[in-house]
Amino acid sequence: MTTTIPALAIRTGEGSALEAVLLDMDGTLVDTEGFWWDVEVEVFAALGHTLQxxxxxxxxxxxMTRSAGFLIEATGADITLAELTVLLNKGFEERIDHALPLMPGAxxxxxxxxxxxxxTALVSASHRRIIDRVLTTLGPRHFALTVAGDEVPRTKPHPDPYLLAAAGLGADPARCAVIEDTATGVAAAEAAGCHVVVVPSVTPIAPxxxxxxxxxxxxxxxxxxxGLVTQMR
Structure with missing residues (x-):
């Protein structure tokens, strides 16, 4: 389940419309998007397949269900989704245990x-076991709430994770600023009605x-x- 503590009163100055900040994790706060791809390449190489x-x-x-499912179908690898999920999480955990670089400014x-x-909430498509490991580096004190991809019926690109985070913080989604790095995350945040700040990681994203x-x-x-949220109001 999601982990929550009582939301603190915001102190951002008279007239500010900002009620909460919701942040993605991989590629936004921690420089790990490359880690996931490296693990996927490694796992499929062991299965006898080369990823394009x-x-x-x-x-x-x-x-992960979408990404892993796509790779199984694209390669024809003889492995179940459940088996692949275990291998990918294990490989990723090994990498972040060795090094977990933060993004500049995070x-x-x-x-x-x-x-x-x-x-502030951390909203990720990664599983709870991954989020909890990353939080030891980011600092759990920075987040009033965290939402993991395996804790919601529909994760990104659906709006559900961001709607859940906003509700958990008692905030209006229209008064939340979301920080994301991928088109999938941006789609989820925009569908939830939030203003999105994008720091593109792998592919360009237009304003x-x-x-x-x-x-x-x-x-x-x-x-x-x-300023962004107040201007939109």
Whole structure:
């Protein structure tokens, strides 16, 4: 189940419309999108199959059931979805136990949100076992709530994870800023009615209404997020 603590009152200045910040994990806060692809390549190589580089754009950012299912179908590998899921999670855990690099600006942004008591949630398509391991590096104190991909009936690109996070924080989705890195995550956040800040990782993403694209989290701070949501109001 989701892990929650009481949401703290936001202190972002008079007139701000920002009620909460919801953050993706892989490729947004931690530099791990490449880890997942490396594990997928390694596992399928052991099964006697070579993955095409173009498939990386298909599997990035999505739930493991979708990504793993696609790769099984594309390669014809003799393995079940359940068996592959175990192998992928195990391989990923081994990598993050060895090294877990944060994205530039991630630590500073999380510290700022925490210092100003901004209700913040971690919303990931990764499984709970993965999120809990990553939280030991990110710091669980930075998040009032976490949502894992294996804890919701429909994960990204469906809006459910972000709607659940907003509700858990007592926030209006229209007054939430979401930070994402993939088209799958962006689709989920936009479908939930949130304003999205995109830091593209694997594939380019164009700006649009309620979607702001930046090159790095170094460009994002609390004032920036407050300004975006207030402007949209």
């Amino acid at each position: 580089d173009s498939w990386r754009q298909v599997v990035v950012g999505g739930p 630590r500073r942004l999380l510290a700022e949100l925490t210092a100003h008591e901004v209700p 649009s209404v309620r979607r702001t694209v930046v090159s790095s989290l170094e460009e994002v701070d609390l004032a920036f997020l407050c």
